[in-house]
Amino acid sequence: MYDFRTHRHSPLGRPGGRPSGNPARPLPRAAALATTLCLVLAALAFPAFAAEPRSGGTLVVAGGAGLRHLNPAVQSGAHAGLGVQLFAGLVRVDDGFRPRPYLAERWEISGDGLSYAFHLVPNARFHDGTPITSEDVAFSLAVVKRNHPFGMAMFDAVDRVDTPDPLTAVIRLARPHPALMQSLVPLLMPVIPRHVFGDGRDPKTHPMNAAPVGSGPFRFKEWVRGQHVILERNDDFFIEGRPLLDRIVVKFFNLPSVRMLALEKGEVDYYPFAGVRFRDVPRIADNPDLRVSTRGYEALGPLNYVEFNLREPPFDDLRVRRAVAYAIDQDFLVNTLHGGLPRPGYGPLHRSSPFHSDGLNRYPVDLDRARKLLDDAGYAPDAEGLRLRVVLDYPPFHVDSLATGANYIRAQLKKVGIAVDLRPAADFPSWAQRIGSWDYQFTMNSHWTYPDPVIGVHRIYLCGNIRKTVWSNTQGYCNERVDALLREAESTIDVPTRKALYAEFQRIVNRELPLYFINEEPYVTVSRRYVMDLPETVWGPMQPMDRVWLDR
Amino acid sequence: MQLAPILGRRLLGAAALILAVLVLNFVLIRLAPGDPALTIAGGMGGITEEILRDIRQAYGLDRPLHHQFALYLERMLSGDLGHSLFFNAPVIDLILDRLGPTVLLIMTAMAIALTLGTYLGVLASRKPGGFVTNLVTVLSLVGYSAPVFWTGIVLLLLFSATIPLFPLSGMYDVRADSAGLLLALDIAHHLALPAITLAIVFLAQYSRISRASMLDVLGAEYIRTARAKGLSDRAVLFRHALPNAILPVVTVAGLQFGNMLSGAVLVEVVFNWPGLGQLAFESILRRDHPTVLGILFFATVMVVAADLLTDIAYGIVDPRIRAGTSPP
Numbered sequence: 001m002y003d004f005r006t007h008r009h010s011p012l013g014r015p016g017g018r019p020s021g022n023p024a025r026p027l028p029r030a031a032a033l034a035t036t037l038c039l040v041l042a043a044l045a046f047p048a049f050a051a052e053p054r055s056g057g058t059l060v061v062a063g064g065a066g067l068r069h070l071n072p073a074v075q076s077g078a079h080a081g082l083g084v085q086l087f088a089g090l091v092r093v094d095d096g097f098r099p100r101p102y103l104a105e106r107w108e109i110s111g112d113g114l115s116y117a118f119h120l121v122p123n124a125r126f127h128d129g130t131p132i133t134s135e136d137v138a139f140s141l142a143v144v145k146r147n148h149p150f151g152m153a154m155f156d157a158v159d160r161v162d163t164p165d166p167l168t169a170v171i172r173l174a175r176p177h178p179a180l181m182q183s184l185v186p187l188l189m190p191v192i193p194r195h196v197f198g199d200g201r202d203p204k205t206h207p208m209n210a211a212p213v214g215s216g217p218f219r220f221k222e223w224v225r226g227q228h229v230i231l232e233r234n235d236d237f238f239i240e241g242r243p244l245l246d247r248i249v250v251k252f253f254n255l256p257s258v259r260m261l262a263l264e265k266g267e268v269d270y271y272p273f274a275g276v277r278f279r280d281v282p283r284i285a286d287n288p289d290l291r292v293s294t295r296g297y298e299a300l301g302p303l304n305y306v307e308f309n310l311r312e313p314p315f316d317d318l319r320v321r322r323a324v325a326y327a328i329d330q331d332f333l334v335n336t337l338h339g340g341l342p343r344p345g346y347g348p349l350h351r352s353s354p355f356h357s358d359g360l361n362r363y364p365v366d367l368d369r370a371r372k373l374l375d376d377a378g379y380a381p382d383a384e385g386l387r388l389r390v391v392l393d394y395p396p397f398h399v400d401s402l403a404t405g406a407n408y409i410r411a412q413l414k415k416v417g418i419a420v421d422l423r424p425a426a427d428f429p430s431w432a433q434r435i436g437s438w439d440y441q442f443t444m445n446s447h448w449t450y451p452d453p454v455i456g457v458h459r460i461y462l463c464g465n466i467r468k469t470v471w472s473n474t475q476g477y478c479n480e481r482v483d484a485l486l487r488e489a490e491s492t493i494d495v496p497t498r499k500a501l502y503a504e505f506q507r508i509v510n511r512e513l514p515l516y517f518i519n520e521e522p523y524v525t526v527s528r529r530y531v532m533d534l535p536e537t538v539w540g541p542m543q544p545m546d547r548v549w550l551d552r
Numbered sequence: 553m554q555l556a557p558i559l560g561r562r563l564l565g566a567a568a569l570i571l572a573v574l575v576l577n578f579v580l581i582r583l584a585p586g587d588p589a590l591t592i593a594g595g596m597g598g599i600t601e602e603i604l605r606d607i608r609q610a611y612g613l614d615r616p617l618h619h620q621f622a623l624y625l626e627r628m629l630s631g632d633l634g635h636s637l638f639f640n641a642p643v644i645d646l647i648l649d650r651l652g653p654t655v656l657l658i659m660t661a662m663a664i665a666l667t668l669g670t671y672l673g674v675l676a677s678r679k680p681g682g683f684v685t686n687l688v689t690v691l692s693l694v695g696y697s698a699p700v701f702w703t704g705i706v707l708l709l710l711f712s713a714t715i716p717l718f719p720l721s722g723m724y725d726v727r728a729d730s731a732g733l734l735l736a737l738d739i740a741h742h743l744a745l746p747a748i749t750l751a752i753v754f755l756a757q758y759s760r761i762s763r764a765s766m767l768d769v770l771g772a773e774y775i776r777t778a779r780a781k782g783l784s785d786r787a788v789l790f791r792h793a794l795p796n797a798i799l800p801v802v803t804v805a806g807l808q809f810g811n812m813l814s815g816a817v818l819v820e821v822v823f824n825w826p827g828l829g830q831l832a833f834e835s836i837l838r839r840d841h842p843t844v845l846g847i848l849f850f851a852t853v854m855v856v857a858a859d860l861l862t863d864i865a866y867g868i869v870d871p872r873i874r875a876g877t878s879p880p
Contacts (some may be wrong), residue, residue, distance in 0.1 A: 058727055060726075060727065065830075065833075065834050066834060066837070066838065068638055068639065068640070069640060147603070149603065204606075204607070204610075205640050207640075209640065210640070224826065225639065225646070225649065225650075225826070226650070226824070226826045226830050226831065227722055227723065227726070227826045228722070228726050230726065249727065251721075251722065251726065252824065253721060253824050254821045254822070254830065254833065255821070255822065257705075258708065258720060258721055258822070261712070261713050261720055262720050262721065264713070265712070265713060265716065267720055267721075427836075428837070429584075429585065429586025429587060429588075429590065429837070429839045430584075430585040430586050432586065432587065433585045433587050433590075434585065436587070436590065467601055468601070469590065469601060470590070
């Protein structure tokens, strides 16, 4: 848990820790005792003091512009999260990444790990009243596999889906697939109606993507483009007594600052992925009406890094990449420039991943060593101390981490004789095209690692995934040993074995530095205090809000 | 001189201008770096080249540029502005959805700027060098020189966040579920700040122009005659001087329509006003070429139409033009 006043993380920051709110100032022991006594007496005197969840009310959520449609089966990214309220998945996961029943009330996995039989809840219906059957599950998986950006990573191992009866779907695998259960959450594999989307039209451009018939806790009511989306309670939801809210209104704002103002003013109640500067977080946390949290984004696992184009000098030389790493003072960057809100990152797996390794080389700042490495690489300084000149690109997102980081790196590399010209991108497509066409030297970058490395990490390192699209292996890294480790890890179920495979993978990447990791991007959630039981498990705002209620 | 031949010539010129703008826009938008297929595919993803290829094929993005242009022109001539790459909807529907709010914003801002600007100009012209004149001059300078998005954010902070007089953003309160007169009042409440923001820039210009024009006219002999006849100051100013002095204001207002439209883009982004400007902003960021082209086409038509209307209004306001005579 991050303490917004002291700017330090406590051990509770790991998934499963206590939810954070406004941190309390330490109280003297007597005052603490008196406060506890008062609270107990108050709770006894007023039973309503410990408020029970109650239904009703409208939750207004602040959203960013750019919603394309509402079908998460054929898109990824932050906007896909809205679809999670509309569509149910077979399972959902808790704050320890453990699968929990959702549309599937139970499941059995065969001994060889090649067959997963899911038993659907019997009373589940789509929003138009049609029963949800195993045929819909099979159809949805096929749509996701073919059309979702991660479809192949998630379901390439799926051979077929058998439907022995309307309430049983059996996923048959061609090989063991450790990421299967993590891929069946509503965000990644929403169960969509076959009778609506199976009419032969392209699911990516299907007109019903804009007004979908869903299976989740809320049903679609209205979408006024650029203004808002209104979802209403699904009274026929298959979980008794849920959802608690009457309506969810997602209000779109172009400017993050206006979004924050709207929250402070009470025009919106909940602001996930809050676009606030790291330095502003303590100020916001001081507002007694607001609750601030950095929990609930562990399944996304966003990592920020410097990506080197390994195809051409100077960054084809490991010594130059290491020189860059030794020139950067990560502690200063994270704790001083970013106020300690982000956590440093040293390797390709996010801290929240069960496969994350500690003990990687942290490349402590050592300017002499950096200079020596550049000497060895043949980049001797000229009369003015200049060794080489390079261009550093940076994208327009994660501004605090990436734009500030780029400016810091320029200043720091100058100390070892590397002149850096910064090239900020006007907008995302400009940057994405430059990186996607490999037309860069090095760039600030970031990607989501997702709940299993098979989904979000392998794509960045596999030799076969050197593609001309961003967030593939654009740096052109190819190591046969890494390929072998990742291939083995993607078809191994045994967790300790996978841990060992990923440990070696992390060591190699940490040594060879195709990417130099800077920090884990801390996404922030800000909400009004009366919004209760907001989803803070690993998928955070991208999981169903059926338990959310308003205490006012 | 008759108005009809002038109008005919103007209409022909307008059509040629629209075509030229169309070609220019089509080429320029494709010169911008960025692949629309990537934004269509969705956010933080590991999109495969196969899916990207499918998308490019589906939207005709894999065809040569001249083919795309020929197809576009053909569709345009049959009244089809194309299909949005990003929003997956006919461009004409997207534009018509957003046209109303933009027209409402621009017309309200224009009305505020014209009436208040002219009025302030007239007030300032009464006593050149006086307190009101200096105040109007200073306010005009500030309003004119401040970027419109900055003005918008300052007004938001002042009159929405600090003094909660107006709502922060949007066109109406979605929680209120109001209809009829209540909805109209709600929209007016939401419209106030964006319209004032947009009006401030132009108010400054109109007040300065009307002041200068009034000063010219007030020095004319017929005004002296009017005063000599014993007419009240008010009658001299508003009945005799203003009708002649307002001509340059009308001209500038017409010519400024394009500027107002571009100002509206920024105002709509700041206030989340659901108009064409906001749609343009979203579409440009996502390289949604058909939507951007459609909006630019509409904007061109609106500016050309405003230009034509200015000519007509000029004729109505100034009888000498209608009669084909030139001023002495």
